[in-house]
Every structure is written in structure tokens, then in C-alpha cells.
Amino acid sequence: MRPVYAVSGGVSKFARARPELDFRGMVKEAYDYALTDLHLTPQRAREIVDGTICSYFSDHFTRQLKAGSMVQDYLGLCPKPGKRIEGGGATGGLAVQSGWEAVASGRFDICVVYGFETMSRVNTWKGNEFIALASDTNFDYPVGGFYSGYYAMMVVRHMKEFGTTVEQMALVSVKNHRNALHNPYAQKRRQITIEDVRRAEMVAWPLTMLDICVMSDGAAALILCSEDGLNTLHKATGHTPLPAKITGVGGGLDAMRMADRPHGEVILLPHEKPEDYRGLNYPGVHSFRAGRTAAKAAYQMAGITNPLEELDFIELHDAYTSSEIQTYEDMGLCRYGEGGKFVESGTPFMPAVDYGYHFPEQGRIPINPSGGLIACGHPVGATGIMQGVFALWQLQGSIHTHFGSDVLQVKNARRGAIHSHAGTGTYVVISILEKGE
Amino acid sequence: MSESRVPEEEEGTVLFKVPLPKDLGALRELAPLIIKHHYEIDYIHSYAQDSPFFAGLANKRLLGTRCGNCNYTYATPRAHCMECGGPCDWVDLPQEGQIHTFTVCYYGSEAFLKETPFILALIEFPGVDTLFLTRVVGLDPQASSLDWIGMAVKAKFRRLSTFRPTDVYFVPIGT
Ligand SMILES: [Zn+2]
Numbered sequence: 001m002r003p004v005y006a007v008s009g010g011v012s013k014f015a016r017a018r019p020e021l022d023f024r025g026m027v028k029e030a031y032d033y034a035l036t037d038l039h040l041t042p043q044r045a046r047e048i049v050d051g052t053i054c055s056y057f058s059d060h061f062t063r064q065l066k067a068g069s070m071v072q073d074y075l076g077l078c079p080k081p082g083k084r085i086e087g088g089g090a091t092g093g094l095a096v097q098s099g100w101e102a103v104a105s106g107r108f109d110i111c112v113v114y115g116f117e118t119m120s121r122v123n124t125w126k127g128n129e130f131i132a133l134a135s136d137t138n139f140d141y142p143v144g145g146f147y148s149g150y151y152a153m154m155v156v157r158h159m160k161e162f163g164t165t166v167e168q169m170a171l172v173s174v175k176n177h178r179n180a181l182h183n184p185y186a187q188k189r190r191q192i193t194i195e196d197v198r199r200a201e202m203v204a205w206p207l208t209m210l211d212i213c214v215m216s217d218g219a220a221a222l223i224l225c226s227e228d229g230l231n232t233l234h235k236a237t238g239h240t241p242l243p244a245k246i247t248g249v250g251g252g253l254d255a256m257r258m259a260d261r262p263h264g265e266v267i268l269l270p271h272e273k274p275e276d277y278r279g280l281n282y283p284g285v286h287s288f289r290a291g292r293t294a295a296k297a298a299y300q301m302a303g304i305t306n307p308l309e310e311l312d313f314i315e316l317h318d319a320y321t322s323s324e325i326q327t328y329e330d331m332g333l334c335r336y337g338e339g340g341k342f343v344e345s346g347t348p349f350m351p352a353v354d355y356g357y358h359f360p361e362q363g364r365i366p367i368n369p370s371g372g373l374i375a376c377g378h379p380v381g382a383t384g385i386m387q388g389v390f391a392l393w394q395l396q397g398s399i400h401t402h403f404g405s406d407v408l409q410v411k412n413a414r415r416g417a418i419h420s421h422a423g424t425g426t427y428v429v430i431s432i433l434e435k436g437e
Numbered sequence: 438m439s440e441s442r443v444p445e446e447e448e449g450t451v452l453f454k455v456p457l458p459k460d461l462g463a464l465r466e467l468a469p470l471i472i473k474h475h476y477e478i479d480y481i482h483s484y485a486q487d488s489p490f491f492a493g494l495a496n497k498r499l500l501g502t503r504c505g506n507c508n509y510t511y512a513t514p515r516a517h518c519m520e521c522g523g524p525c526d527w528v529d530l531p532q533e534g535q536i537h538t539f540t541v542c543y544y545g546s547e548a549f550l551k552e553t554p555f556i557l558a559l560i561e562f563p564g565v566d567t568l569f570l571t572r573v574v575g576l577d578p579q580a581s582s583l584d585w586i587g588m589a590v591k592a593k594f595r596r597l598s599t600f601r602p603t604d605v606y607f608v609p610i611g612t
Contacts, residue, residue: 019469063476123447129546138487139513142601143570144542144549149557152540160538160586204557205541205581259513259559259568262520285538285559285568 001104005225005243005436007233009389010034014187014218014377017120023056023067024074026219027114030382031075034112034221034389039237042076048232050108052082055095055115056381060130062118071114088134089319091115092220092384093420093429097249099224100431109229113388116219117379127215134423136257148212148320150258150424152204155322158286159206162337164325166206170197171343171357172321173210173374178355180371182407185386187216187377193356197321211321216377220385222392244395247415248302248432252293258285258424267292269332270305276335288323288425291330295430298417299332302432308333308365311432312413313394315387317421318372327419331430333365353407369394369408384420388431391416395435449473484600486516489527494605495598501530501565512562512569532592533610534562534569536585541578554578560590560607575608 010033012018012026021029035045052075054068064070068084085095092115099113119127132145140150158164174194180186192210200208225233225243233241255261263281267289268274283289295307304310314331318324325339334342342348346359348367370376370390373383393402394416399409410416415434422428455470484491493500502514506523518525539558544550556578559568573590590607598604 019471063474123547125544125547125550128544129548132546137482138484139602140570143572143603144545144552144555144557146542146545146549146557149540149542149545152542153538153557153559156540156583156586157538160583202541202543204543207540255519257513257570259570260511260515260519261568262566 002106002226004100004103004246005230006246006388006392006433007223007225007230007241007243008034008038009222009385009392010037010220011185011382011386011389012219013185014216014379014382014386016187016214016216018118018217019120023062023116023118023219024071026217027071027116027221028074030219030221031112031114034223038223038233038241039239040233044236046076048236049077049080049110049112051080051102051111052077053095053098053102053111053113054082054084055091055113055385056084056117057086057088057091058117058130058380060133061121061127063121071116077112087427088422089317089378089380090384090420090422090427090429091381092386093418093431094251094384094427095381096222096384096388096418096431097251097429099222100246100249103224103226103229106226109226109232111224112221113224113385114219114221115381115385117381118217119215119379120217124215139259140257146204148204148207151320151322152207154258154285154326154424155320156206157284158322158326161284161286162340164340166198167194168340168344169211169321169325170194172318172324173197174355174357175343175349176318176368176372176374178353179350179369179408180375182405183371183376183403186371186375187214188375189371191356207320207322213319213373213378216379218377218379218382218386220382220389222385222388242396242398243436244392244433245436246431247434248298248300248304249429250294250297250299250301251427251429252290252297253427254283254288254290254425256423256426261285261289266336267296269296269299269307271332272335280336282336286326287336288326288330288421288428290425290428291327291419291421294419294428295331298430298432302415302434304432307331307417311365311415311417313366313369313410313416314419315368315370315391315416316372316419317383318368318374319378319421321374323421324367324372327421328367331417331419350408366410369410384418384429387418387420388433391418391433395433487514490514491600491604494594495600497594499530499532499592499605500527502526503528510565510567512560512565512567530565530569531562534560534590534607536573536588536590537561537568539573539581539585541581558607570602572603572606573608574606
């Protein structure tokens with residue numbers, strides 16, 4: 001396999017609705033931003049891009065099949081090869097890994113990964129119905145198909161099993177909304193309190209409106225290269241790109257129905273011991289076996305043996321405050337069951353931002369410095385690619401350039417992870433990115 | 438709960454004609470035109486190998502499956518075993534179990550909005566390896582608490598079957 005680098009990215013603002021641009025226009029905006037950052041013109045890009053990966057989740061939202069072909073011609077990239085990737089909420093993260101595969105295999109030297117979702121085209125509750133169709137339509141959807149309900153059941157079991165509290169979950173919302181105040185790409189930018197989260201309207205007990213990400217329109221694009229691709233870019237632009245190397249990729253799947261999650265033993269990471277989990281029925285509905293499997297593979301490939309010590313930041317899939325807590329555990333940042341205490345300690349907050357609370361260990365490993373899905377929004381096919389773009393900017397040290405302020409720049413960021421998650425934990429992918437030499 | 442705003446409606450203005458400027462360059466400034474597009478369809482859906490489950494509900498029987506090879510028992514049936522790939526046989530599930538976890542849905546997909554608030558739960562059965570998603574009826578949704586976990590519940594069936602998984606629901610034992 002050849003080394004693969006991320007060199008540039010762009011995000012087309014995530015918003016409740018973007019009626020002025022369709023999916024092609026939004027991707028074009030993100031793509032053009034990525035090209036400009038490379039000092040590359042669309043005409044020159046047309047000559048040197050080898051192929052594309054297109055990411056969008058739902059044909060129901062799009063009501064346009066084969067929308068990827070339409071993006072490709074709009075970007076002026078026909079007749080180059082490309083394909084569409086779909087994997088529920090993890091679609092964007094899967095697309096980034098497909099781009100990695102295309103470059104690592106030697107097929108492409110320069111690959112554009114682009115994604116979008118246009119969720120404003122139906123009302124919120126119809127949108128929830130479309131998303132719930134990504135649960136078993138014989139046994140799950142007709143009983144009350146509603147993803148917030150599924151996640152609520154998972155965290156209720158987490159609370160019972162481990163003593164996790166709604167206030168700990170609310171802290172995730174406080175953190176991500178507050179971080180987003182400094183991210184101009186985010187949809188919801190506000191300073192809130194634990195009480196605000198708990199007083200917000202109840203959606204599925206115990207999750208309130210502020211525990212849950214919103215639906216969005218938006219797009220993102222990320223350009224991946226081989227070493228030859230870096231040279232080609234240099235020749236084409238006269239500029240040396242500032243790359244981040246993708247040093248680990250991992251993925252995992254679990255049974256579609258959460259009712260089918262078996263009870264077995266915890267899949268251990270290198271820094272864990274079987275004694276840590278004596279008597280724990282795993283994964284049950286409180287944990288994500290696919291997330292743990294993805295983490296294990298990605299860490300192994302990147303040579304990570306203790307993620308808390310060896311990662312500088314993570315952009316992870318916080319569709320729910322509860323799933324951010326569950327994901328801390330899957331990714332081995334703390335032991336299973338300790339995710340609530342992990343957020344309470346302040347560990348996943350930015351070190352120098354005032355959240356209105358005092359934390360004993362604030363900022364040891366910033367999680368979702370961008371504001372995550374909860375504050376940035378979640379136009380599904382764009383989300384995982386957006387994480388890749390933000391991770392690249394962190395590793396380049398270029399957050400100031402792109403966000404207009406340094407507040408969210410993780411100091412001396414050398415290695416970060418992006419995590420994308422679908423269904424009730426049915427597809428999970430994790431990629432590790434490192435600062436280029 | 439008192440609302441401090443008028444509820445939004447989906448009905449907008451029907452537009453028949455829109456003026457165009459003489460200078461076509463000004464069209465870059467044209468606000469997007471947004472139309473409503475109706476879409477409705479009936480699917481012909483076969484329950485296929487899952488069919489016996491729904492036939493069971495119509496006969497007040499709760500059927501799961503058991504792997505003939507490794508004995509793994511599924512509360513939500515599947516015709517082939519997820520653990521070993523072997524074929525499964527249909528078996529009666531116990532009609533009494535416990536709440537493994539639950540939630541109260543105050544919102545939902547559009548299709549279920551009118552039924553809110555409703556209680557969704559995963560039920561565990563003795564001797565069965567997986568869970569069953571269902572609605573629980575007979576508890577006060579406003580009184581939700583972690584103490585509901587472990588509560589003994591029993592299956593009840595609709596008299597007139599609709600051939601959907603909601604033909605069965607669970608109630609606390611003693612009600
Ligand atoms: Zn078996």
C-alpha cells in the first residue's frame with residue numbers, strides 16, 4: 001500500500017436550509033474552496049484529478065437517483081471515474097476511507113472525496129421517518145421507528161448499568177455548542193448551561209432537543225493524494241501543499257437490530273486487561289462493538305497503544321450527547337462505563353475556553369473542537385468529510401486561516417482521529433491523520 | 438405546556454407567474470423558486486421468510502427462532518443464525534419477560550406523531566439470547582424512571598391482526 005495524504009478541503013456552510021443552492025452548487029462551493037487553498041484553478045484540476053468518491057446517504061431526501069453523476073459533471077470532472085458510497089450516518093467517513101483505498105492501491109494519485117445532504121426538502125418529522133427507514137422495516141420501524149428513541153433506550157441502559165447521569169450528557173452539549181461559537185461553519189453557535197439542556201423540550205426520555213443533532217443542508221470536499229500526487233500538485237501550482245498523512249483506517253459493523261446485540265466479552269484494546277471488565281455483558285445495547293472494532297484496527301495500523309496519550313484531538317460522531325459518551329469508551333479514552341466521569345473531569349474540553357464550569361482536568365484531549373454534529377449540524381453525506389477537513393486544518397495549524405480565529409486550534413496537534421457512525425452502531429469507521437513531515 | 442408561537446403550517450402560496458427583469462444579468466439575484474412536490478406510493482412488501490412471526494401474532498402466539506446447529510435463540514426471529522450460519526427453527530417464546538431498557542417518545546417519525554407520548558422498550562425473556570422491541574402500555578409516561586428496568590411484563594395481542602409487529606404489545610404483570 002502507498003502512503004496517502006489529505007492536502008486540502010472545503011466545507012459549504014451547514015444550515016437548516018440552503019434553498020439558493022442545490023446539492024451540485026453546495027459541493028461546487030466546497031470543492032472550489034479546497035482548490036483555492038491549493039492555488040489550483042478548476043481548469044488545471046480537471047487535468048490532474050484522477051477520480052472521485054461521492055458521498056450521500058438518502059435517496060429519499062435527494063429524490064434524484066445517481067446524483068453523484070450530476071455532481072461530477074457540474075464540477076467539470078467528466079469523464080473521470082468515480083463512485084457513490086452509502087452507509088447511513090457513517091457515509092462520509094466511509095467515503096474518506098474509499099478515497100484512501102483508491103490512492104493507497106495505486107489506482108488514483110489525486111482523488112476528490114465529496115459529499116452532501118439536502119435534508120430541508122421535507123419537514124423534520126418526515127425527515128425522522130426517512131432516517132428511521134434505516135432500521136429494520138419488518139420489526140423496528142413499524143413499532144415507532146425513531147432514531148432518538150433508539151438512542152434513548154441505549155443510554156437508559158448505560159445509565160442503569162454504569163450510573164451515567166443526564167447532567168453528564170448535558171455537559172457534552174455545553175462543550176460542543178460553546179466550541180462552535182468560534183466555528184463559522186457551524187449551524188448552532190451558543191453558550192448554554194446544563195440547565196438549558198435539561199429544560200429544553202423532551203424528545204425521547206431522557207434526551208432533550210439539546211441532546212440531539214439537527215438536520216441540515218450542506219456539503220464538504222476533501223482532496224487526497226499519493227506522493228506522486230503531491231509532486232503533480234507542486235508542479236501544477238508552484239506551491240508545496242501542507243499535507244496530513246492518513247496513518248490508520250479501521251471499520252466495523254454490527255447487527256442492524258439493536259435487539260440482536262449479543263452478550264459476550266469485551267474486545268480489548270492494547271492498554272486494557274480482561275480484569276477491567278469482569279461480569280460486563282458486552283456490547284448489550286449500551287456499547288458499540290462496531291466502534292470498538294474500528295478503533296482496534298485503526299490504532300493497530302497507526303501504531304497507537306494508548307489513545308488518550310497518543311492522540312491530540314478527535315472529531316467524533318456525536319449525533320447524540322449520549323453517543324459521544326459511549327464513543328469515548330469504544331475508542332478506549334476511558335474504560336467502558338466511565339464515559340460520564342470522563343466528560344465531568346473536563347478531559348474532552350478545549351483547554352483555554354471558558355465553559356462556565358470548573359473542571360479538574362480541562363483540555364487533556366479536545367473532543368469535537370469544531371462543535372461536532374450537535375453544533376455543526378449533520379448533513380449526513382457531508383458530515384464525515386467535514387470531520388476530515390477540520391482534522392486536516394488542525395494538523396496544518398491553519399484553523400486561524402479558515403475559522404478566522406485561533407481559539408479552536410489545538411496547540412501542537414500532531415495526530416488526530418475522525419470517527420463516523422451509522423444506525424444504532426451498525427457501521428462505524430475511524431481514520432487516523434498525522435501532521436506531514 | 439404553553440406555546441409562545443403560532444404553529445408553522447406547510448401550506449404556502451401557490452405561484453402562477455414570476456416577472457423577469459429586462460437585464461438577464463440581474464437574474465443572478467433572483468431568489469430561489471420553491472415548489473411543493475407530492476410523492477406517494479404503495480409498496481407490495483413480502484415478509485418472506487419472516488412471515489411465520491406475523492402469522493403467529495394473528496394466533497396470539499409470540500414466535501422466535503432457535504438455531505438447529507448452535508441452539509442460539511432469537512427473540513426477534515431470523516431464519517438463519519447470525520452466530521453460526523445454520524438454519525433456525527420456529528419456537529414459542531415465553532409470553533412473560535422483563536423490561537431490559539425503554540424510553541418515552543414525545544416526538545417521532547411523522548407516521549407515529551399522533552401516537553405520542555408512547556413507551557418503547559426492549560424486552561428480555563428467560564432462556565432467550567436476544568431482545569424484542571415493542572411498545573409498553575399501562576405505565577404513566579410522565580413517571581418514567583430507571584426503576585422500570587427489570588419490571589415483569591406480559592404480552593397482549595390485538596384481537597384484529599394488522600400483520601405488523603405492533604399486533605403484540607406488553608403490559609406490566611398485574612394489570
Ligand atoms: Zn447457530
